[in-house]
Amino acid sequence: MCDGRLIKYGVISTSNLIEDLLNWNNLYIAGRLQKPVKIVALNENVTLRSALDKNLKSAVTTAFLMLPESFSEEDLFIEIAGLSYSGDFRMAIGEDKTKVLNIVKPNVAHFRELYGNILQENPQVVYQIHQGRLEVDKSPEGQFTQLMTLPKVLQQQINHIMDPPGKNRDVEETLLQLAHDPDCGEVVRLGLSAIVRPSSLRQSTKGLFTAGMKKSLIYSSQKLHKMWKGWLRKTF
Numbered sequence: 001m002c003d004g005r006l007i008k009y010g011v012i013s014t015s016n017l018i019e020d021l022l023n024w025n026n027l028y029i030a031g032r033l034q035k036p037v038k039i040v041a042l043n044e045n046v047t048l049r050s051a052l053d054k055n056l057k058s059a060v061t062t063a064f065l066m067l068p069e070s071f072s073e074e075d076l077f078i079e080i081a082g083l084s085y086s087g088d089f090r091m092a093i094g095e096d097k098t099k100v101l102n103i104v105k106p107n108v109a110h111f112r113e114l115y116g117n118i119l120q121e122n123p124q125v126v127y128q129i130h131q132g133r134l135e136v137d138k139s140p141e142g143q144f145t146q147l148m149t150l151p152k153v154l155q156q157q158i159n160h161i162m163d164p165p166g167k168n169r170d171v172e173e174t175l176l177q178l179a180h181d182p183d184c185g186e187v188v189r190l191g192l193s194a195i196v197r198p199s200s201l202r203q204s205t206k207g208l209f210t211a212g213m214k215k216s217l218i219y220s221s222q223k224l225h226k227m228w229k230g231w232l233r234k235t236f
Contacts, residue, residue: 023153024151024195026195026196028084058151061149065185080111080115081100085100150188158175
């Protein structure tokens with residue numbers, strides 16, 4: 001409990017944190033830090049600060065690949081907020097289906113503050129700030145540039161999806177082919193799912209042991225209740 005509120009917390013080593021921010025090993029902590037958060041304290045670790053920035057830039061690039069040529073700020077922020085839920089089995093069982101929208105809609109200004117400078121400095125996007133619209137380079141050359149800057153583990157997952165058995169192409173060759181593929185965005189989404197799905201299963205299993213069966217059941221029932229309320233809002 002903190003100030004009368006029940007909170008979740010986790011402990012992670014700095015090295016593991018940096019590794020996930022840079023490479024998206026499981027997109028667990030990296031995914032959380034792609035959304036507006038309040039950083040209570042941050043030491044003068046230059047490597048960590050650089051990794052935090054790289055994680056945000058990777059989130060933007062990944063979202064670009066899955067969006068059409070022209071889209072709104074809100075479309076972008078919804079795509080970014082949903083990255084770490086791609087393939088999460090809890091989104092099918094137990095999570096409110098409007099969770100991502102509920103994260104973004106009340107916090108558009110905070111997302112804009114978090115990503116504004118990155119968008120203005122990105123040479124591959126035209127950012128019309130006052131209209132809240134963006135246009136991204138969807139040429140094969142533009143997409144190849146974006147694919148080459150994706151986190152290492154996501155590139156590897158994409159290579160695994162695209163590479164026929166026995167061919168063993170290198171990642172760059174696979175990404176060059178994908179850059180010309182009309183289904184590029186869907187393949188990127190599959191790559192994300194391949195990272196998130198096993199990670200979400202591991203986290204849920206750990207929760208049973210760390211929180212205990214009783215607390216886990218209570219937590220799960222609350223999630224199901226929220227999912228049901230979200231479904232009712234959407235239906236009616």
